[in-house]
Amino acid sequence: MNARTIFRFDASRLGDLLDGIAERGYRLLGPVAREGAVVYDELGGADDLPRGWRDHQDPGRYRLERSDRNLFFEFNMGPHGWKKYLLPAEEPLWRALWRGEEMLFEETNVDDGKRAFIGVRACELAALAMLDRVFGEGDFRDDRYLARRANLFIVAVNCTRAGRTCFCTSMDTGPEARSGFDLVLTEVAHGGAHFFQVAAGTTRGDALLDALAFEEASPADRNLAKRLLDEAARSMGRHLNTGGLPERLAGSGEHPHWQRIAARCLACANCTMVCPTCFCNTVVDRPALDGRSAERIRCWDSCFSADFSYLHGGSIRQSTGSRYRQWMTHKLSSWVDQFGASGCVGCGRCIAWCPVGIDITEEAERIGEELS
Amino acid sequence: MKYHEIKDLLRQCHGFATLCEEDLDLMAKCGVNAVFREGQLLAQEGHPADLFYLIRNGKVAIETHVPHRGTVTLQSLGTGEVVGWSWLFPPYLWMFDVRALEDTRVISLDGKCLREKCEANHSLGFRLMKTFMGTLVARVHDARLQVLDVYHSPQGG
Amino acid sequence: MSNGHVLTPVATEVLSVRHELRDTATLSLLPPPGGAPFAPGQFSMLYVMGLGEIPISLSGDPAESGLWIHTIRGVGNVSQALVRAIPGDRIGVRGPFGSAWPLDRARGRDVLVVAGGIGLAPLRPLIYRLAAEPEAYGRITVLYGARTPEDILYFHQLQAWKESARFHVRVTVDSGADDWSGNLGPVTHLISPVDFDPASVVVFTCGPEIMMRFVIRLLLGLGVAGERIFLSMERNMKCAVGFCGHCQYGPHFVCKEGPVFGYDQVAHLLAEKER
Numbered sequence: 001m002n003a004r005t006i007f008r009f010d011a012s013r014l015g016d017l018l019d020g021i022a023e024r025g026y027r028l029l030g031p032v033a034r035e036g037a038v039v040y041d042e043l044g045g046a047d048d049l050p051r052g053w054r055d056h057q058d059p060g061r062y063r064l065e066r067s068d069r070n071l072f073f074e075f076n077m078g079p080h081g082w083k084k085y086l087l088p089a090e091e092p093l094w095r096a097l098w099r100g101e102e103m104l105f106e107e108t109n110v111d112d113g114k115r116a117f118i119g120v121r122a123c124e125l126a127a128l129a130m131l132d133r134v135f136g137e138g139d140f141r142d143d144r145y146l147a148r149r150a151n152l153f154i155v156a157v158n159c160t161r162a163g164r165t166c167f168c169t170s171m172d173t174g175p176e177a178r179s180g181f182d183l184v185l186t187e188v189a190h191g192g193a194h195f196f197q198v199a200a201g202t203t204r205g206d207a208l209l210d211a212l213a214f215e216e217a218s219p220a221d222r223n224l225a226k227r228l229l230d231e232a233a234r235s236m237g238r239h240l241n242t243g244g245l246p247e248r249l250a251g252s253g254e255h256p257h258w259q260r261i262a263a264r265c266l267a268c269a270n271c272t273m274v275c276p277t278c279f280c281n282t283v284v285d286r287p288a289l290d291g292r293s294a295e296r297i298r299c300w301d302s303c304f305s306a307d308f309s310y311l312h313g314g315s316i317r318q319s320t321g322s323r324y325r326q327w328m329t330h331k332l333s334s335w336v337d338q339f340g341a342s343g344c345v346g347c348g349r350c351i352a353w354c355p356v357g358i359d360i361t362e363e364a365e366r367i368g369e370e371l372s
Numbered sequence: 373m374k375y376h377e378i379k380d381l382l383r384q385c386h387g388f389a390t391l392c393e394e395d396l397d398l399m400a401k402c403g404v405n406a407v408f409r410e411g412q413l414l415a416q417e418g419h420p421a422d423l424f425y426l427i428r429n430g431k432v433a434i435e436t437h438v439p440h441r442g443t444v445t446l447q448s449l450g451t452g453e454v455v456g457w458s459w460l461f462p463p464y465l466w467m468f469d470v471r472a473l474e475d476t477r478v479i480s481l482d483g484k485c486l487r488e489k490c491e492a493n494h495s496l497g498f499r500l501m502k503t504f505m506g507t508l509v510a511r512v513h514d515a516r517l518q519v520l521d522v523y524h525s526p527q528g529g
Numbered sequence: 530m531s532n533g534h535v536l537t538p539v540a541t542e543v544l545s546v547r548h549e550l551r552d553t554a555t556l557s558l559l560p561p562p563g564g565a566p567f568a569p570g571q572f573s574m575l576y577v578m579g580l581g582e583i584p585i586s587l588s589g590d591p592a593e594s595g596l597w598i599h600t601i602r603g604v605g606n607v608s609q610a611l612v613r614a615i616p617g618d619r620i621g622v623r624g625p626f627g628s629a630w631p632l633d634r635a636r637g638r639d640v641l642v643v644a645g646g647i648g649l650a651p652l653r654p655l656i657y658r659l660a661a662e663p664e665a666y667g668r669i670t671v672l673y674g675a676r677t678p679e680d681i682l683y684f685h686q687l688q689a690w691k692e693s694a695r696f697h698v699r700v701t702v703d704s705g706a707d708d709w710s711g712n713l714g715p716v717t718h719l720i721s722p723v724d725f726d727p728a729s730v731v732v733f734t735c736g737p738e739i740m741m742r743f744v745i746r747l748l749l750g751l752g753v754a755g756e757r758i759f760l761s762m763e764r765n766m767k768c769a770v771g772f773c774g775h776c777q778y779g780p781h782f783v784c785k786e787g788p789v790f791g792y793d794q795v796a797h798l799l800a801e802k803e804r
Contacts, residue, residue: 094537096578096621103540103578103619139785140535140770250779253801280774283767287579294579298536301773308775309803310765312604319804326803330777337780386722433713445705448713452723473710510718513743517715518703522737523646523676525552525604 004199004206007214008221011187011194014072015046017155020208021116026153029085030118031075036064038078040085043118050075057165057237057348060357071194073119073187076163079353081276082117082124083131086148090299093144093283097293110144116153120181122174123166123345125156127276129180133339134279153204156181160188160228164237165348167361171240173345175232183208186225197225238348240361241368242332246342248368249333253325257366262321264356269302271350271358272327277335277343278302303327332364378403378479385426387454387507395499398489402482408432408472414455415470421458422484427451430476435469447514448473454507459483535770538576538621543614544596549682553647554612555588555600561622566594569632569654570761570789573624574769575599577610584766585611586651586788587625591658597622600650600682626769628789630655630759635731639667641724643744645674645716645736649682651761651788652735660690669696670724674716674740677702678709697724717743720751727752735761742799745792758792 009017022028028043033050043049054067054074067074092108120128135145159168159175168174177184182205186197197217200206217225252258272278282301287294301308304323309316317323335343344360351359379400382388388396406425408414414425414432425432432455433445446468449455458466460483490497539561547555560567567573567587576582583605589598603612614620632655640659644652659669671690675681681700691698699719701712712719716736730753734744741760748758764776764783776783779798781790 093534096538096576098578101619103621105537105540105621107534107537135772138771140772142536142772143534250797279772281767282773282775283582285579285581291579301767301775303774308765311763312602312608316764316803322802322804326777334777334780338782431710431712443707445709445713447718448701448711450712452721510747513747514715514718517717517740517743520739521676521703522740523674523680523703525602 004201006197006199006217006222007209008195008197008217009212009214011072011189011196013212013214014049014196016212017183017198017208018043018046018118020212021118021153021155024114024153024208026114026116028116028118031073031078033064037062038064038075038080040078040080040082046072049073049119054161055163057163057352058357059165059351059359060354062352069189071187071189073157073185074161076159076161076166077121077124077347077349079274079349081274081349082120082128083276083279085112085115085117086128086131086145087135087279087281087300090297091144093296093298095293095295110147112148112151114151114153115148116155118155119157120154120177121157121159121347122177123168123171123347124276125154125177125180126171126173126345127347128154130277130339130341130343130345131279154181154183156184156201158184158186158225158229159232160186162232162235162237163348165351166236166346167238167240167348168346169233169236170238170242170361171342171344171346176229181205186228188221188224188228190224195221197221238346238351238359238361240344240346240364242342245364245368246333246336249329249364252329252367255367257363258321258325261324261358261363262319264358265320265324266355267304267320267323268355269304270353270355271360272302272304273300274349274353275331276345276347276349277331280308282307303330328360328364328367331360374405375400378405381428381479382426385452385454388503390503390506391499395496398496399481399486402485403479406478406480408476408478410472410474410476412472413469414472414476414478415466415468417466417469419466421456421464421466422482424454424456424459424481424483425470425478426481427453427455428477428479430478431473432476433471433473435471437469447511447518454504456483457504457508460487460501460504535623536768536772538574538582538623540619541622543616543618543620545616546614549600550602550680552604552612553600553602553682554614555598556611556614557589558597558599558620558622560595560597561624565625567591567597567625567654568629569658570630570651571625571627572651572769572788573597573599573622573626574766575601575607575611576621576623577607578620580610581607582621582623582767583607583611584626584769584784586761588650588653589657591654592661600647600653602647623769626784628785628787630733630761630789631791632658634757634759635733636665637667639725639730640669641720641730641732641748642669642671643716643720643732643734643736644672645740646676646680647682648734648736648740648761649673652733653683653686655733656690660693660695663695667729668725671696671698672716672719673698673700674719674736675700675702676704678705678711715743716740717747720744720747722751730757732758733760734758738762738799745799755792755796759789760792760795761788762790762795763788
């Protein structure tokens with residue numbers, strides 16, 4: 001646990017905290033309620049947060065509903081992940097152009113400036129740490145990703161409520177944020193009181209808290225927060241038995257259940273779009289009409305698309321079953337070989353946003369079952 | 373002298389590596405040297421298959437004639453390889469033509485005599501069968517790989 | 530890599546073009562400035578203005594570091610444009626990327642090279658190395674299979690190697706016309722333990738996946754250990770540096786851990802059916 005001091009402040013002062021971050025030059029990004037979902041977007045301040053909303057999620061189902069508790073962070077998460085700010089869904093990488101007879105390449109600058117993520121959940125911190133490994137820790141580094149990453153201020157929020165599609169405890173990523181944040185908040189409503197507990201994870205976080213001069217949290221406050229987190233951990237809507245799962249999935253190539261999933265799966269790629277760790281991308285070349293230049297765009301791609309595995313003459317993975325198998329075995333099995341941990345953080349987005357309600361925890365369980 | 377020479381050649385043949393001295397003796401006694409000039413037929417489709425060959429030196433083609441396509445070569449066989457197994461199975465008729473692609477020296481073996489010995493001595497028969505099955509399996513794999521046409525250029529792209 | 534972002538190509542000039550086959554050409558390029566010398570088996574990414582970028586293995590002599598040579602078979606938009614290139618054309622290049630043939634493993638041992646179709650291209654730098662110092666190895670055998678006599682890549686080069694008498698070169702075709710008097714049959718048919726000691730030979734193979742599966746099983750049957758068999762794999766690639774996810778092959782990224790793999794690394798994947 002964090003050896004840093006834990007402070008508390010009244011919920012009415014959340015705005016002061018966000019303003020303090022903004023005053024340090026960070027553009028605030030965080031959850032807003034829009035078009036029936038919580039999505040991540042620009043925040044003007046605490047008033048833009050989806051206060052009084054909570055989500056209700058089930059396989060193939062997501063609803064926002066009003067809550068009389070009027071909390072800032074009673075919802076869990078919507079379809080957006082923070083990856084959209086670090087690996088934009090569409091991003092120009094460079095432009096090739098003719099200057100006379102010569103071909104030139106002009107790189108597109110990354111100038112997103114300093115940005116603060118407000119309300120990052122524990123599972124999402126785990127997803128960010130995973131993206132750091134993919135783009136920042138191999139033999140090759142993605143300078144664009146790293147430039148954006150270096151300019152982040154991260155305010156985590158502990159989950160005091162687990163959704164019906166949540167299983168972060170199975171993946172050992174939550175519900176409590178353990179690392180990877182500048183500040184971590186726990187929202188507590190008890191009796192008549194509504195306050196936040198806050199602790200810093202970095203010296204930048206310390207500096208901000210020093211400036212705001214919040215009072216230290218009492219042992220009673222801390223107990224209250226701890227009870228909420230324990231309760232959230234106990235009320236996970238889903239569970240995934242991860243013991244031996246990577247090995248079981250790696251050897252499951254011919255399991256008949258893949259075909260049963262394929263019969264339901266629409267190969268729509270929703271699961272890969274909402275997954276906070278799915279990083280696969282492709283490039284598109286957009287030539288100018290005069291043929292004198294062409295722009296190279298990197299955009300999100302999905303292993304569910306036919307083109308994804310295209311190799312002179314056709315796709316290696318022709319069937320939906322084979323694509324779903326690729327997705328799930330990568331996420332839960334080969335990811336461990338590649339990056340030292342599961343690619344699944346237990347956020348449950350793929351379950352809620354699957355139009356036919358395919359549940360990764362249930363399917364992994366089935367595939368894991370021995371063939372009779 | 374001829375007999376010992378033939379036995380040595382049989383022993384060196386990879387396909388016969390599993391046979392014992394006694395078997396090699398017996399086979400060598402069924403063998404004689406022969407030479408085929410380029411273009412000459414070693415075997416002819418539909419003719420009695422009483423012989424088979426071990427190529428000492430040279431190259432032969434397994435061929436057949438297809439109406440409108442003419443002569444089609446199915447496979448070439450070279451030094452150290454065994455040609456022919458039709459002598460082992462009824463109706464003991466060659467299925468294909470075998471033509472020398474260049475001047476080719478072979479040991480010609482009396483299959484008819486060998487198959488009669490195999491019938492009389494099942495233990496010998498089993499060992500010879502196993503030997504020829506190995507060749508057969510390799511040829512079937514080759515044929516299957518050929519049928520797959522693996523280097524074919526994909527259309528479109 | 531050069532100073533730019535790993536995903537940004539460097540402009541280079543096509544110095545010469547050699548038309549190898551009906552649909553295949555070999556381009557000589559100036560390597561990217563500051564680029565690392567390439568090792569046999571590695572590949573680079575070639576970009577054609579406005580059309581896109583594809584991975585192509587380096588197929589030249591590694592000793593000639595001043596030239597990057599790529600043999601390209603025109604099967605898609607980009608590869609067809611590259612095959613049509615003429616000297617003086619400008620294209621983009623990044624690389625070299627990927628793993629190399631572990632030639633050191635073969636020193637002092639018999640070497641068997643089994644290539645099929647365009648798969649001879651990624652093996653050619655390795656054959657140049659073998660040809661440069663054949664005395665460092667035991668018996669060297671190069672086996673090559675093509676579809677028809679018209680599809681035999683580097684025909685004259687193969688002929689020259691064959692005549693050098695420093696190693697065995699045998700070529701076969703799957704089907705040939707009447708005037709073909711060479712070997713006829715799949716490349717597996719050329720594999721003979723007369724050429725090597727199965728207990729110590731080191732094998733390098735590249736060709737269509739199905740061909741490599743046949744080759745490898747035949748070799749295993751002859752007693753060649755899987756740990757001495759190396760193959761080169763091919764998958765869709767966009768970035769070549771492990772960012773895009775396209776080239777995943779089981780737990781491997783073909784662009785980073787491959788394209789050259791030890792058979793033991795991928796044995797379980799070769800049998801896996803993607804449908």
